[in-house]
Amino acid sequence: MTDSFTLTSGNVPLLISMPHNGHAIPDDIAATMTDDGRSSRDTDWFKDKLYDFAQALGAYTISPTYSRFVIDLNRDTAGTNLYPGANSTELCPTTAFDLAPLYQDGKQPNAEEVDRRIALYWQPYHQALAATLTEMKAKFGVAVLLEAHSIQSHVPRFFEGRLPDFNFGTADGASCSPAMLQAVENLDLxxxxxxxxGRFKGGFITREYGDPENNIHALQLELSQITYMDEQALTYNEELAKKVKPKLKAMVEALISFAQQAKT
Incomplete structure (x- = not known):
């Protein structure tokens, strides 16, 4: 089902994955949802616009068509909580970040429906992600994965107060080499x-695919949406975006530079 994601090839060993950028909802699923569910409002909005410079730099990109409300591509299909003890959202979320129900009464996805969505939406994305990293590693001797995310600046369900603007995660250092993390830490943001x-250490994709001993390095960036959009209206703010995009571009360039130096 290649219509469930878009993959573009590049010529440098960097893949930018945007697993929460999609906002479409299939009609059969939308029919079971509340207005909140159909809104897809917890999308990582406009990641494709924020990173529209990436292809010119030679990066590979992958982005889904469908909303995280359909299935969360950054969750383990086993349902493991990424942050034990935290009130995290599920593989197929039943509530929004503000705890509003996403489904009409009695119409939440059952186990059979979850399995169907895994087969239709989750597996194709992950198969393409894994295959692309394998291809990059074979071609370049190294592969770098940037997990590009964003989130509202205030989400009491997950954290108190305002979230920092740039939230990097490396699974506490397990998903990438110290040298790659240092390249990012050296950036002037x-x-x-x-x-x-901090609160975000990298989701399932970062933890699953980051394998620095095999020269595959993964980094997640959770960018606060207040840096580039109107969070209430869910609209892109060109004036804000043009200030933060140079920082994102510098980060991508630093990851590419690291990758080119780390070739085996």
Whole structure:
């Protein structure tokens, strides 16, 4: 089902994955949802616009068609909580970040429906992701995966207060080499605030595919949406975006530079 994602090839060993950028919902699923569910409002909005410079730099990109409300591509199909003890969303979320129900009463996805969505939407994305990293490793001797995410600046369900602007995650150092993390830590991101391996340490994709011993390195960036959009209206703000995009471009260039130096 190649219509469930878009994959573009590049010529440098960097793949940018945007697993929460999709916002479409199939009609059969939408018919069971509440208005909140059909809104897809917890999308990582406009990641494709924020990273529209990436292809010119030679990066590979992959992005899904469908909303995280259909199935969350950054969750384990086993249903493991990424942050034990935290009130995290499920593989097929039943509530929004603000705990609003996504489904009409009695119409939440059952186990059979979850399995159907895994087969139709989750597996194709992950098969393409894994195959692309394997291809890059074979071609370049190294592969770097950037997990490009964004989130509202205030989400009480997950954290208190305002989230830092740039939230990097490397599974506490397990998903990439110290040298790659240092390249990112050396970036001048001012005036934006930043943290590494704070509340967000990298989701399932970062933890699953990052394999620095095999020269496959993964980094997640959770960017606060207040840096580039109107969070209430869910609209892109060109003036804000043109200020943060140079920082994102510098980050991508640093990852490409690391990858080119790390070739085996």
């Amino acid at each position: 001012m005036p934006y605030s930043r943290t590494t391996n």
